[in-house]
Amino acid sequence: MNIRPRRNRKSEAVRALVQETHLSVNDFIFPLFLLEGSQKKVEVASMPGIYRLSLDNMLLEIEACLALGIKAFDVFPVVDEKHKDKTATRSYDENFFYLKALKEIKQRFPEACIMTDVAMDPYSSDGHDGLVQNGKILNDETLEILGKMALVQAATGIDILGPSDMMDGRVGYLREVLDDHGYTEVSIMSYTAKYASAFYGPFRDALDSAPKFGDKKTYQMNPANQREALIEADLDVEEGADFLMVKPALAYLDVIKLLKDHYDLPIAAYNVSGEYAMIKAAAQKGWLDGDRAMLESLLSMKRAGADIILSYFAKEFALLNK
Numbered sequence: 001m002n003i004r005p006r007r008n009r010k011s012e013a014v015r016a017l018v019q020e021t022h023l024s025v026n027d028f029i030f031p032l033f034l035l036e037g038s039q040k041k042v043e044v045a046s047m048p049g050i051y052r053l054s055l056d057n058m059l060l061e062i063e064a065c066l067a068l069g070i071k072a073f074d075v076f077p078v079v080d081e082k083h084k085d086k087t088a089t090r091s092y093d094e095n096f097f098y099l100k101a102l103k104e105i106k107q108r109f110p111e112a113c114i115m116t117d118v119a120m121d122p123y124s125s126d127g128h129d130g131l132v133q134n135g136k137i138l139n140d141e142t143l144e145i146l147g148k149m150a151l152v153q154a155a156t157g158i159d160i161l162g163p164s165d166m167m168d169g170r171v172g173y174l175r176e177v178l179d180d181h182g183y184t185e186v187s188i189m190s191y192t193a194k195y196a197s198a199f200y201g202p203f204r205d206a207l208d209s210a211p212k213f214g215d216k217k218t219y220q221m222n223p224a225n226q227r228e229a230l231i232e233a234d235l236d237v238e239e240g241a242d243f244l245m246v247k248p249a250l251a252y253l254d255v256i257k258l259l260k261d262h263y264d265l266p267i268a269a270y271n272v273s274g275e276y277a278m279i280k281a282a283a284q285k286g287w288l289d290g291d292r293a294m295l296e297s298l299l300s301m302k303r304a305g306a307d308i309i310l311s312y313f314a315k316e317f318a319l320l321n322k
């Protein structure tokens with residue numbers, strides 16, 4: 001035998017030399033759940049270690065994460081049932097706590113990269129990402145609402161908008177609305193290939209945002225489809241997206257790789273709530289080594305081609321690598 005691949009695995013030092021993929025705190029965006037009010041910190045039952053935070057506590061959390069090297073955050077609002085309606089009115093009400101909080105976060109930490117969510121579901125009494133009429137999710141009518149939402153979010157000074165709704169044409173529509181109002185510097189990270197997934201369950205617990213009827217299959221993609229992601233990605237590139245995202249991550253590594261091979265834009269992977277919950281639950285039962293399972297799954301996303309990983313593990317990763 002002339003060739004013995006095991007030679008390159010013989011010691012920690014040699015293994016480090018030949019390691020192809022590396023994770024860094026620079027890769028991560030940490031999703032955070034914002035509560036109205038103050039002095040609140042409520043754990044998400046299905047996401048041990050992840051809390052819904054009021055602004056005061058969120059500022060502390062962001063400060064702690066910045067000290068660990070995490071520089072990017074995706075802030076989602078937890079909206080009380082009494083604020084929800086058919087047209088997601090609160091999503092573009094400048095006085096709503098989410099928008100006021102974003103402004104404070106940016107003022108306090110101008111160096112942090114703050115991403116926001118553009119979709120109707122947290123504010124919708126139907127629990128859908130688009131406007132509902134006679135049981136149908138309307139596309140073009142939804143775009144107008146998303147446009148209003150994007151403008152008030154941009155006005156807070158945030159850095160990246162994350163349209164997570166999967167309406168057709170929304171990236172181009174938002175780009176145009178933003179540019180018309182002078183927000184040419186606000187980036188768009190498109191949820192390009194977002195699948196109708198069972199792995200969003202714990203997130204919907206966190207936001208209390210599960211659909212009130214039906215499912216999201218008329219707008220989110222069929223998990224069986226890979227080539228369809230190319231159609232979505234072509235459109236997002238043409239419409240002016242700055243980043244392309246695949247969501248979820250772990251069950252869609254092939255899609256991450258596909259987009260990485262076909263496009264020059266940075267590729268993001270959303271390591272979603274259910275993927276987090278799965279590892280946490282098994283670790284709590286003592287069935288898996290939680291730290292190792294976390295690192296291995298994050299590494300797989302990077303290896304598949306993700307430049308950026310949105311993950312609830314971001315802080316834990318940073319603490320482990322301190």
Ligand SMILES: NCc1[nH]cc(CCC(=O)O)c1CC(=O)O
Nearest residue numbers: 119121164199200203272273274
């Ligand atoms: N616009 C909704 C939205 N934005 C991010 C997530 C899921 C994130 C996660 O599971 O971590 C969802 C859930 C959904 O589409 O129902």
Ligand SMILES: [Mg+2]
Nearest residue numbers: 167168169232
């Ligand atoms: Mg699309």
